[in-house]
Amino acid sequence: MLEVDKDRARHAVQPQHAFLVTLKVNGEEHRLNVDARTTLLDALRDRLHLTGTKKGCGLGQCGACTIIVDGRRVVSCLTLAVMNQGKEITTIEGLANGALHPVQQAFIEHDAFQCGYCTPGQIMSAVGLIQEGRTRSDDEIRENMSGNLCRCGAYTNIVDAIKDAIAHGLDPREAMTQAVEAIAQDAGREA
Amino acid sequence: MRYFQPATLDEALAIRRGNDVVPLAGATDVYPARAGRRAWGDPTHKDVLDLSRIEALRGIEDRGDHVRIGALATWTDLIRADLPPLFDGMKRAAREVGGVQVQNRGTVVGNACTASPAGDGIPNLLALDAAFEIEGPSPRLVPAEAFFTGYRATACGPHDIVAAIRIPKREGRGHFVKLGARRYLVISIAMVAAALETDAAGRIVSARIAVGACSAAAGRLPLLEAALPGAPLTDAPALVEPRHLAHLTPIDDIRASAGYRMAAALALVGDALADLSRPAARVA
Ligand SMILES: Cc1cc2nc3c(=O)[nH]c(=O)nc-3n(C[C@H](O)[C@H](O)[C@H](O)COP(=O)(O)OP(=O)(O)OC[C@H]3O[C@@H](n4cnc5c(N)ncnc54)[C@H](O)[C@@H]3O)c2cc1C
Ligand code: FES
Numbered sequence: 001m002l003e004v005d006k007d008r009a010r011h012a013v014q015p016q017h018a019f020l021v022t023l024k025v026n027g028e029e030h031r032l033n034v035d036a037r038t039t040l041l042d043a044l045r046d047r048l049h050l051t052g053t054k055k056g057c058g059l060g061q062c063g064a065c066t067i068i069v070d071g072r073r074v075v076s077c078l079t080l081a082v083m084n085q086g087k088e089i090t091t092i093e094g095l096a097n098g099a100l101h102p103v104q105q106a107f108i109e110h111d112a113f114q115c116g117y118c119t120p121g122q123i124m125s126a127v128g129l130i131q132e133g134r135t136r137s138d139d140e141i142r143e144n145m146s147g148n149l150c151r152c153g154a155y156t157n158i159v160d161a162i163k164d165a166i167a168h169g170l171d172p173r174e175a176m177t178q179a180v181e182a183i184a185q186d187a188g189r190e191a
Numbered sequence: 192m193r194y195f196q197p198a199t200l201d202e203a204l205a206i207r208r209g210n211d212v213v214p215l216a217g218a219t220d221v222y223p224a225r226a227g228r229r230a231w232g233d234p235t236h237k238d239v240l241d242l243s244r245i246e247a248l249r250g251i252e253d254r255g256d257h258v259r260i261g262a263l264a265t266w267t268d269l270i271r272a273d274l275p276p277l278f279d280g281m282k283r284a285a286r287e288v289g290g291v292q293v294q295n296r297g298t299v300v301g302n303a304c305t306a307s308p309a310g311d312g313i314p315n316l317l318a319l320d321a322a323f324e325i326e327g328p329s330p331r332l333v334p335a336e337a338f339f340t341g342y343r344a345t346a347c348g349p350h351d352i353v354a355a356i357r358i359p360k361r362e363g364r365g366h367f368v369k370l371g372a373r374r375y376l377v378i379s380i381a382m383v384a385a386a387l388e389t390d391a392a393g394r395i396v397s398a399r400i401a402v403g404a405c406s407a408a409a410g411r412l413p414l415l416e417a418a419l420p421g422a423p424l425t426d427a428p429a430l431v432e433p434r435h436l437a438h439l440t441p442i443d444d445i446r447a448s449a450g451y452r453m454a455a456a457l458a459l460v461g462d463a464l465a466d467l468s469r470p471a472a473r474v475a
Contacts, residue, residue, distance in 0.1 A: 015193035015210075015238060036194035036239070039222075059223045060293055061376070072267065072295040078222050079296060082194065083215075083243050125292065132291075146375035147290015 019082045025050065026094030034081045041065045041076035044091060052092035052120045056149075063148030066121040066128075067091050073128030075147070092120035095127065103127050103165045110161035114152030122148050126162050135166055193238040200245055200354065204326055208350050212240040216263060219289065219297040220305045248354065259324075260356045266294035278358070280365030280384050281319065284311040287369055290376050300353050306343045306408065313339060313409045314384035314401035315367055319358045327351030342407035363388030363397070368463045370455050372446065379404045380447040381455040385463045387424070395419045395427060400463070405441040405456050412436065415460070427464040433457060 016036060023030050023040075025048060032047050041058075044050045044067070053076060056064030060078040067076045068090040095101040103126050106112070113119045125148045129135060134144045141159050150158065195212065197203045206212060215221055221239075242248060248262040251272045258274060266285040274282070288294055288302065288311050302312040303323070313335075321335045327350045338346045347353055365386045371377030382403045388396040398419040403409035415435035419427055433453075441452035 015195045015206075017193060019194075037192060060219055060289065063290060063292060066292055073292050074295050075292045078219050078293075080218065080222075080241075082196065083218065083241060128291070143286070143375060144291055147292040149376075 021081055021085045023048070023081065023084065023089060024087065025089045026091060032081075036080065036082055038081045039077050040067075040079045040081050040084050040089075043081035044076060044089075050091050050093050054117055054120055056118065056121075061149070062118070062121075063125060064118050064121040066124045066148065068124055068128055071131070073125050090124075092124055095123070101127070102168065103130070103161070106161040106165040106168070107158070110157045110164060111154075112157040112161040113150070113154050118148060118150045118152075122150065122158055126158075126165070130162065130166060135162065138163075194241065195239065196241045196244055198244050198246075200247055200326060200352070203240060203242060203245060203352055204350075206240055207352055208328065210238055210240075211349070212238045214304075214352060215239050215241045216243065216298040216301040217265060217296040218243075219293050220301055220307075242352070253360075254357075255360075257357045257359045260299050260358070262300040262353055262355055263298055264300070265296060265298055267291070269299060270294070275360065276364040277319065277361060277386060278365055280367035280386065281312070281315045281358075283367040284315050284369070284382075284384070287311060287367075287375065300356060303338070303356065304345060304347060304353060306339055306341075306345045308342065308407060308409065309379045309382075309404045310409070311367075311369060311379060311382060311403070314382055314403040315365070316356065316358075317401035317409055317411055318384040318386045318399045319365065320399065322357045322359075323347070323353055324355045324357060325351050326354045332357070336411070339408040344408075361386075361388065364467060366463050366467050368459050368466065370459060378446065381405055381441075381452050381459055383456065383459040383463045385460075385467060387464075387467050389424050393424050395422050395424055398427075400460065402436065402439060402456050402460070405436075405439040405452050407440070410439065412460070424464075424468045427468065428461040431457065431461050431464065436460070 018033055018035050020033050030048055034043055041053060041055055044053050053067055054064040055077060056062035058077045060075045065076040066073050069084060070087045095104060103123050107123060125145060129144050135141050138159055141162055195206045197206060213221060250261045251264045251268055252259045266288050269285045270282055285294060288297060299312050302310050303316060316335045323333045323338045325331050325333055325347055327348060333346050340346055363386055367384045369382040370380045384401050386399045390396050398416050400412045400415055401409055402412060412435050415431060418430055422430060436456055441449040443449050
């Protein structure tokens with residue numbers, strides 16, 4: 001039995017206050033001890049020092065902490081680190097591959113932010129959305145980006161940036177593949 | 192705080208029997224609620240029973256005469272499931288629960304177990320005659336009308352776990368309309384779910400209609416449901432009368448006054464019926 005499996009079997013019936021978890025972030029595995037109450041957001045920012053993911057409200061309402069877990073976008077403030085063991089986690093740091101990811105590039109070209117605080121969450125949400133393919137009209141983009149608030153009010157430019165990323169060669173089905181490839185290459189470089 | 196993370200329903204039930212624990216599915220409701228209480232000085236640190244690793248609780252399944260929504264099925268799973276028009280209202284609600292990030296983790300069963308008066312899934316479950324599969328010391332199947340017992344109260348006891356929701360497959364179409372202070376990412380001021388069956392001539396055969404956010408627990412409109420059969424569907428919006436909603440007990444709160452809620456609910460019931468009388472514009 002693997003050490004991790006043994007850990008899990010024990011957790012099954014024995015309650016714990018703290019856990020030794022393995023988090024797979026941007027293609028790299030990290031083992032860390034966390035209190036059971038640690039959110040995935042806090043583990044990323046405070047323990048793994050991946051501070052690109054932002055904490056806005058801490059209550060699931062603003063979307064600043066959006067990341068992609070197993071291909072689906074989620075708010076990392078409403079999920080515990082211990083609930084995400086073994087899952088593929090992608091953060092804003094995992095998107096660029098030498099060059100910026102097309103969604104990052106489009107956000108710059110369209111001035112799709114002002115203060116920038118919500119931007120990593122907006123971009124991760126947009127990557128998820130493009131992959132979901134629910135981008136057939138401005139209204140549909142707005143509906144499916146409604147989980148991300150921008151207090152500077154850059155919404156119009158955000159919609160334009162998303163449309164541009166799609167129009168300029170970002171095949172919806174490839175949005176995620178590109179991100180995942182970028183991560184694989186990064187991991188290769190570091191190894 | 193102690194944290195349990197079992198891999199099977201049997202283990203989870205044993206834990207639930209022996210400990211005072213709060214179950215956790217998608218955590219999109221429990222977590223903000225707990226954080227909020229703690230911020231205001233509530234010292235309770237109830238232990239947590241994380242259900243999210245129990246594979247057997249996942250998925251939405253067509254079981255012939257009913258559709259079974261597992262306790263870990265998310266709103267996104269529901270939106271993506273291939274379901275008959277009866278489920279159109281449920282799918283509409285799914286697209287209006289928070290944003291996509293919340294829909295990807297929040298579960299239909301978690302929404303029901305929270306039993307918030309503003310829970311968008313609840314009027315739909317009532318209109319669809321859903322039943323709850325409760326596992327525990329005495330396993331049973333509880334109809335939705337008996338499951339929601341009051342304000343944030345359900346028939347799921349402290350040693351029970353809801354394993355799934357069953358929705359009987361019937362003819363007809365479902366619909367859902369919600370009024371909030373804005374279009375998306377908003378808590379309902381009032382909402383209406385309807386499931387309607389019509390005959391070839393466009394006459395109503397049966398109607399099941401429920402209103403949420405206008406009473407401690409969402410409720411059906413039996414008087415209206417009795418008044419509609421036999422009427423042409425196109426006439427239905429004009430048949431809705433204030434007395435059909437008279438048993439509702441809306442409250443004043445920061446989102447709306449009781450009077451506004453009642454007026455909104457009346458208008459929404461008419462809107463829902465009017466929408467249903469137009470050719471299906473299927474969402475999802
Ligand atoms: C930003 C935001 C917006 C939201 N918008 C809406 C909205 O528009 N409409 C709406 O209705 N809701 C909304 N919600 C609330 C919430 O997301 C939904 O109610 C969701 O469906 C809850 O599911 P969950 O799996 O996350 O529940 P959890 O938080 O995991 O659990 C909720 C409750 O149910 C209990 N429970 C869960 N599963 C079981 C089980 N199998 N057996 C027994 N008890 C169980 C838990 O103990 C807890 O009390 C929103 C939440 C956020 C953060
Ligand atoms: S910080 Fe997570 S949604 Fe606001």
